[in-house]
Amino acid sequence: MIHVWFRNFLFFKKTFFVSIFWTVIEPLMYLGALGYGFGRYVPPIEGLSFLDFYFPGLLCSTAMMVSYFESTYPNYTKLTYQKTFSTIMLTPLTYKDILLGEILWGATKGIIGVFGVLLISSFFGLFSWSYLLILPILFLLCLVFSAFGMIMISLAKNYDTFIFSTSGLIIPLSLISGTYFSLKDIPEFFRWLAYLFPLSHATQTVRGILYRGFDGMYLVHILVLVIYLVVLTYLADKLFKKKLIS
Amino acid sequence: MEKIKSLAVSIQNVRKEYAGISVLKGLSLEIRQGECFGLLGPNGAGKSTLMKMIHGHVIPTSGELYVMGLNTQFQISEIKKKMGVVPQEDGLDTDFSSLENLLLYSNYFRIPKDIALSRSEFLLSEMKLLEQKHQHVETLSGGMKRRLAIARALLNNPQLLILDEPTTGLDPQARLWIWNYFEKLKLQKTTILITTHYMEEAEKLCDRIAIVDHGQILDIGTSAELVQKHIGQEVVEITVGNEKNYWISQVQGKNLEFQDYENKLFIFFKTSDDRQSFIQNIQNTHYLVRSANLNDVFLKLAGYQIRGEG
Numbered sequence: 001m002i003h004v005w006f007r008n009f010l011f012f013k014k015t016f017f018v019s020i021f022w023t024v025i026e027p028l029m030y031l032g033a034l035g036y037g038f039g040r041y042v043p044p045i046e047g048l049s050f051l052d053f054y055f056p057g058l059l060c061s062t063a064m065m066v067s068y069f070e071s072t073y074p075n076y077t078k079l080t081y082q083k084t085f086s087t088i089m090l091t092p093l094t095y096k097d098i099l100l101g102e103i104l105w106g107a108t109k110g111i112i113g114v115f116g117v118l119l120i121s122s123f124f125g126l127f128s129w130s131y132l133l134i135l136p137i138l139f140l141l142c143l144v145f146s147a148f149g150m151i152m153i154s155l156a157k158n159y160d161t162f163i164f165s166t167s168g169l170i171i172p173l174s175l176i177s178g179t180y181f182s183l184k185d186i187p188e189f190f191r192w193l194a195y196l197f198p199l200s201h202a203t204q205t206v207r208g209i210l211y212r213g214f215d216g217m218y219l220v221h222i223l224v225l226v227i228y229l230v231v232l233t234y235l236a237d238k239l240f241k242k243k244l245i246s
Numbered sequence: 247m248e249k250i251k252s253l254a255v256s257i258q259n260v261r262k263e264y265a266g267i268s269v270l271k272g273l274s275l276e277i278r279q280g281e282c283f284g285l286l287g288p289n290g291a292g293k294s295t296l297m298k299m300i301h302g303h304v305i306p307t308s309g310e311l312y313v314m315g316l317n318t319q320f321q322i323s324e325i326k327k328k329m330g331v332v333p334q335e336d337g338l339d340t341d342f343s344s345l346e347n348l349l350l351y352s353n354y355f356r357i358p359k360d361i362a363l364s365r366s367e368f369l370l371s372e373m374k375l376l377e378q379k380h381q382h383v384e385t386l387s388g389g390m391k392r393r394l395a396i397a398r399a400l401l402n403n404p405q406l407l408i409l410d411e412p413t414t415g416l417d418p419q420a421r422l423w424i425w426n427y428f429e430k431l432k433l434q435k436t437t438i439l440i441t442t443h444y445m446e447e448a449e450k451l452c453d454r455i456a457i458v459d460h461g462q463i464l465d466i467g468t469s470a471e472l473v474q475k476h477i478g479q480e481v482v483e484i485t486v487g488n489e490k491n492y493w494i495s496q497v498q499g500k501n502l503e504f505q506d507y508e509n510k511l512f513i514f515f516k517t518s519d520d521r522q523s524f525i526q527n528i529q530n531t532h533y534l535v536r537s538a539n540l541n542d543v544f545l546k547l548a549g550y551q552i553r554g555e556g
Contacts (some may be wrong), residue, residue, distance in 0.1 A: 087337035
């Protein structure tokens with residue numbers, strides 16, 4: 001597993017500058033334009049300024065997006081055109097090593113994205129020691145969407161397939177999961193819908209830990225994320241295996 | 247079991263079906279240690295499926311496969327440690343340079359770093375790729391890519407080397423160089439399993455050859471045995487034009503084996519004396535006398551029709 005992770009890390013080192021560039025620039029734009037700029041016209045949400053409210057949402061949606069994209073497009077290329085996975089299958093490593101290595105790598109990239117947001121946030125005076133507590137939760141979220149990405153590459157017929165999961169799931173989730181508005185303020189149907197998916201559980205927990213201290217509900221949210229991770233990894237295992245062994 | 251352990255590959259009544267379609271139909275085969283074994287067959291014959299079974303990418307529907315005494319279904323990681331594979335499509339990691347490709351691959355085999363580096367450098371020089379060491383693999387020529395894929399397959403000092411159409415698409419110089427290299431490997435007692443469409447390649451390299459079609463083995467033997475058994479010593483090709491029926495009756499009258507192919511007849515002779523007495527009677531018709539070869543055997547067993555890709 002770690003050998004597959006390491007391959008991606010080596011490639012990341014080669015393209016380090018480009019990766020770091022967007023990792024830092026993107027949150028700077030979002031926090032600057034939306035959080036700081038647009039946020040000044042918005043009244044407080046759940047007793048928090050818009051910037052404060054939005055920041056945990058941005059952390060979670062960044063974790064989700066970066067992991068998902070890292071686990072889909074590059075891995076689909078490795079599965080099909082580049083034949084990287086078929087070649088690794090000629091070595092003593094198994095399809096499980098590839099699957100778990102890629103899930104771990106996708107999550108690693110997600111956490112690197114999170115660090116970019118944290119770095120930029122400290123310029124906006126948002127630094128907090130509770131970062132140490134939210135990192136494991138964000139990493140768990142990254143693993144969930146990285147595993148989801150591996151399911152998608154196993155189902156995909158071509159690159160266009162990812163438009164369904166991106167536009168049909170990832171983008172809507174980033175909008176309805178309490179990133180830009182409080183889940184308390186939306187119609188019940190949408191609230192239930194939001195809680196059906198993992199992102200809102202992470203957003204609620206991260207926002208809570210950053211501003212409100214401990215709450216027993218966090219354990220429920222974390223449990224939901226863990227269940228998602230186990231189920232998605234199990235499905236990814238079944239589907240991905242079929243792609244490499246017939 | 248003792249016998250299985252002494253063989254490089256033992257394939258026992260293996261079947262493979264995809265959605266009810268039989269690709270391999272109860273195929274059995276034994277490859278001895280240290281021999282170079284060739285699998286010949288038209289496109290879609292089941293060669294690639296068989297190769298993929300040996301390295302674990304395809305699981306048999308029924309039957310058993312052993313590589314160096316280990317069962318491919320349960321001990322595939324152990325098997326892969328002792329095996330090197332050059333796949334048809336090279337499968338080089340295009341995100342990296344030549345040397346990096348070899349180092350990464352060594353890492354998948356858990357070969358310690360210092361050993362991996364010296365082994366990679368050695369193989370790059372063996373494969374005449376030292377100058378391209380830091381070159382991105384995308385920029386290498388077809389022949390260089392293939393040589394790098396061969397170097398990669400040798401990193402773990404394999405006991406069994408699997409080559410799936412190793413010289414397809416290469417120019418004659420590159421092909422000659424690769425054949426020469428495989429002959430060196432044969433001297434080191436590496437077992438080699440090769441699939442190819444080039445009869446010349448099989449005749450030159452392989453100790454034994456199996457001709458495969460429709461998921462079954464049609465015959466196995468040395469090149470000379472197969473040629474002698476199925477064809478004989480010489481072949482006369484007569485361009486018969488519209489006198490085909492006349493010539494067929496002539497040949498049948500003499501009890502000779504022949505193949506009818508468009509405007510030609512290929513007539514097979516067990517000895518050159520037989521051939522000599524036959525051509526004495528040919529007048530005003532174009533003909534050609536040549537030695538019988540593996541190509542004749544292949545076409546006779548697998549048929550003369552053009553096949554689809556696959």
